[in-house]
Amino acid sequence: MISGIINLKKEAGMTSHDAVFKLRKVLKEKKIGHGGTLDPDVVGVLPIAVGKATRVIEYMTEAGKVYEGQVTLGFSTTTEDASGEMIEQTVVNENQVTAQAIDQAMESFVGNIIQIPPMYSAVKVNGKKLYEYARVGQEVERPERQVTIFSFKRTSDLTFFDGCCRFNFRVACSKGTYVRTLAVDLGAKLGYASHMSFLARTASAGLELENALTLAEIAEKVAQNDWTFMLPIEYGVLDLPKAELTQEQVREISFGRRVTLDSDESLLAGFDANKLVAILEKRDQEYKPRKVLL
Numbered sequence: 001m002i003s004g005i006i007n008l009k010k011e012a013g014m015t016s017h018d019a020v021f022k023l024r025k026v027l028k029e030k031k032i033g034h035g036g037t038l039d040p041d042v043v044g045v046l047p048i049a050v051g052k053a054t055r056v057i058e059y060m061t062e063a064g065k066v067y068e069g070q071v072t073l074g075f076s077t078t079t080e081d082a083s084g085e086m087i088e089q090t091v092v093n094e095n096q097v098t099a100q101a102i103d104q105a106m107e108s109f110v111g112n113i114i115q116i117p118p119m120y121s122a123v124k125v126n127g128k129k130l131y132e133y134a135r136v137g138q139e140v141e142r143p144e145r146q147v148t149i150f151s152f153k154r155t156s157d158l159t160f161f162d163g164c165c166r167f168n169f170r171v172a173c174s175k176g177t178y179v180r181t182l183a184v185d186l187g188a189k190l191g192y193a194s195h196m197s198f199l200a201r202t203a204s205a206g207l208e209l210e211n212a213l214t215l216a217e218i219a220e221k222v223a224q225n226d227w228t229f230m231l232p233i234e235y236g237v238l239d240l241p242k243a244e245l246t247q248e249q250v251r252e253i254s255f256g257r258r259v260t261l262d263s264d265e266s267l268l269a270g271f272d273a274n275k276l277v278a279i280l281e282k283r284d285q286e287y288k289p290r291k292v293l294l
Contacts, residue, residue: 001029002029003051012043023218035047036204045207046201053236063206065172066172067179068199069200070166074091076184082198102158110149151171154167165192237279243263253277254292267282268280
């Protein structure tokens with residue numbers, strides 16, 4: 001069985017599920033999963049776990065993400081991004097909106113915030129995905145969720161055109177953040193209809209876009225029997241605090257027994273030298289193996 005982590009560069013026009021389906025064919029391996037869904041129009045880092053590495057996929061999914069994108073002030077869309085139909089328009093006057101006002105508004109979103117998922121999303125309500133309701137024009141009450149914005153910065157000058165204003169941004173955020181909703185909420189705070197006009201995920205679970213490979217690049221490497229793109233399972237826990245274990249502790253963990261470690265973290269990645277041994281969770285004053293990976 002092939003095992004490891006793949007730093008996949010998902011291209012626009014495919015779902016995360018599509019990417020996994022195609023990789024199964026390329027790698028001839030059924031046991032594959034992804035660590036964090038990307039919308040079809042979004043490009044960027046999609047962490048992939050193969051074989052034994054699927055056991056740590058939940059920790060890749062929980063990890064923080066970094067996105068770079070673009071906000072357009074001036075009109076909103078049905079999907080909150082560029083793929084939707086325009087539903088509201090508010091003319092942006094070049095003399096009324098400033099970079100300073102935008103920067104201050106963006107800063108106000110840093111920290112824990114409440115979001116309402118967009119209707120065009122995969123969040124389930126009463127057993128159906130929200131986009132299924134949206135496609136038939138049905139509005140339903142959407143559950144609020146708390147997410148964390150670690151940083152939210154403008155990364156370009158303002159560009160004014162046809163009654164609109166456009167600028168680039170970079171955001172670091174927690175799992176579950178809808179960046180397109182963040183773009184819409186930012187516009188609302190500034191007093192304008194808005195949408196997210198572009199988005200790329202540049203980092204996820206410690207993997208970065210500059211090192212990611214497309215499906216075509218991976219297929220070419222497999223054809224050449226070059227497996228250097230397959231990263232060790234340890235890449236799946238890069239965001240977890242690390243604990244070095246003694247040989248005695250490794251032995252105890254192999255039997256499913258608890259060990260004592262000098263840490264206050266609720267969850268640890270236990271290592272024997274550079275090899276991942278187990279995921280450990282704190283129980284009282286000891287750590288219990290949640291997953292043993294020997």
